[in-house]
Amino acid sequence: MVSFIVIHRKRRNQFIRDKLTMEKELEQQLLQSRIEVQEQTFQQIGKELHDNVGQLLSTSRMLIGLTERELKNPPDTLLTANATLGQAINEIRTLAKSLDKEWLERFSFSENIQTVIDRINAGEVIKASYEEQVPLLLRSDEQIILFRIVQEAVQNAVKHASPASILIRVQKEEEGYTIQITDDGRGFDTATVKRNMGLTNMQHRIHLLGGIINIQSSPGNGTNVHIYFPLQKKEL
Known part of the structure; x- marks a missing residue:
């Protein structure tokens, strides 16, 4: 009788462990599928921006350029409009590339982040x-x-x-890496802020790497987003 109870408990414990393992694997698969769908959506949006919106703006700038050449003394507003359109076209091209997974995969993490940095600094704000x-x-x-x-x-x-200002810093830890995104903006109360889709997506993504995200902020004191992920990452 005692041996039967022991065997039953072992089988029950094994069943529970197997069930938890299957649930974790299913959760990982669902998260991965969600991320893949998002990447496909990003890629489609990037293509639309580049092929449609970008082309419309380029055509508009070409027409403005033709008008400038036909006028002996084109007004400053026309020249400013031409320059502004040029900036908008460059911005859309950069944004479209940042949404394209295949484009991003051509470069390292550092190179892609530097592109984001350059785009922000180009605004001179x-x-x-x-x-x-x-x-x-x-x-x-x-x-x-x-x-x-x-x-x-x-x-x-x-x-x-x-x-x-915004600072992105990557550091090596003993058993992993940390990435910090720090800004000196208005900040917010982390206890009252609502959980939005952006934060949820960030949590889902870092979970796939076995990492964590911690956000520190308070009104008037900026925000620090602290990301940690281990060297021994999970297989995706």
Whole structure:
């Protein structure tokens, strides 16, 4: 009787362990599928921006250029409109590339982040900088996941915080890496802010790498997004 109870408990415990393992694997598969769908959507949006919106703006700029050449003394407003359109075209091209996974995979994480930094600095409103203690040696799928997380954090700062500066810093830890995105913007109360889609996506993505995200902020004191992920990452 005792041996029967022991065997039953062992089988039950094994069943529970197997069930938990299957649930974790299913969760990983669902997260990965969600990320893949998002990447496909990003790629389609990038293509539309480049092929349609970009072409319309390029055509408009060409027409403005023709008008300038026909006028002996083109007004300053026309010249300004031409220059502004040129900036908009460059911005859309850069944005379209940042949404294209296949394009991002051609470059390293650092190179892709530097493109984000350059785009922010081109606006001459926010001073953005990037510091890297050691190069991140990542597989292409890993670097895309991390890039999307940092991209989301930076966009949140630009859109909501009105910062004067943004700093992205990569550091090597004993058993992993940390990435910090710090801004000196208006900050917010982390206890009352609602969980939005952007933050949820960041959490889902870092979970695929076995990492964590911690956000520190308070009104008037800027925001620090702290990302940690281990060297021994999960297989995607």
